[in-house]
Amino acid sequence: MPADSASTSPTQFQDPARHRRLQLLGILCGFTAGAWLGAAEAPTKLVSIGISPIVISFIMVIGVFLARWSLPALVLGTSSVRADVRRAPHLIIWALLAGCLWAVANTLTIFAIRDIGLSIAFPLWNSNSLLGIFWGFLFFNELRQAGWRRWAGVLGGALVMCVGATVLAIASASQGPSAHSLNGVWAALGAGVLWGTMYIPYRKAYLTGMNPLSFVTFFTFGELGMMTALAFGYIGVSPLWNVLVQARGIIFWLMLGGFIWVIGDLFQQYAAKYVGISRGIPLSNTNQLWGLLWGIFVFGELHGKSHTTYMEVIGGSLLMMLGVGAIALSSATGKEQQHWKEAAQREGERYGVAADYVAARFEGRQAAGETLPSRSGLDWLLVAAASAVLLAFAAMARVPQFSFRWGPALALTAALLLLLFLCGRKLWRTTRFH
């Protein structure tokens, strides 16, 4: 029996006002995640095609690895990560598993885009939100006793978003089906199943109380380990090295894409924590909308296209916003929250995690007796090392000849930074990044 499990119960001390604040925070995190995940596509647009999908995925994962260690070190310090892991060491297994799932899914999406184009591939893997709703309901008591209006809001919103995403993908498609179209369909569907299932470890970790910043530091070992194994297995060590040397001029752009992606993913993790995976995943799937904004306004992708294409973009965007609105207005009620808490309590009891820790983190607070997070020399060393690696590749980077509009790029960057500031400040004030 865990030492503190009898002292307090997660069902006992929930403040309804704080609950509402956490729900709003989760929704804001979902929006911010969509914006940053969409922006992560921008640097990868500078990369010309002709490199193996596995190599592209491998380089992005190296950028992701740098960010997943340096950002948590910068925000809270690695002492906080160590303390979290000592409390719930079993979650390392799930973090590694989730990282492996992400790496395989990401590689499958690159195959899917190559074989069937974005217009067919994206709606297929976007089905991950529907699978996430199913897992959330089945395993973590999400949407239990939520009432038909909230069910309709979440499920209907996710379906409307899928339709909107399909319309947007058709409008923005620039690539026709190839000779391997059936393989591409399987790859896209497989990616959707892998990504939808990846949220099981996410939700498990956050119901148990682990800080998202702690979870991602172990998640990334799964990502990098799996991606390295795939790259070595499918390409070979020596050929991979040769490709990396030849591609050194573009490595920075892919790593930068991975780095920006991590910022979005961190907000996605907080969304999964505070509004659950059934609502968090669809909200962060708005990344397609933001990716399209970058494509249209910064890279001029639809320049000279027909009136029909522009109507498809407007219609698809409106549908996505409608779906997002429906989900955002369907936040969990007190009865549903009670079921969440029961799931959290079940996890704590199964793995012997102190009930006061589970309950405090459920409310986005530190448990009594926890030491305050602090940064050490090691943390600053991690930040400096990650920055140095990025700067070294930036010095080697080649800027390709590309149609690039600075005005919209600056406006979108300003919007991203504003969202980062507002959401980051809200997270800090409400939860101290817990």
Place this chain on the structure above:
Amino acid sequence: MERISTDKPTRSRAISIFTDIHFWVPAAVLLGGLFLLRFIH
């Protein structure tokens, strides 16, 4: 002094993990994804 209350024995924790459906569902999906990747590559 920080209080850490996780004193579950390692063997007991391992049993809890390997009898948890939350472990086996993602593990099975990962295996399926690796087979799919091998099939389409």
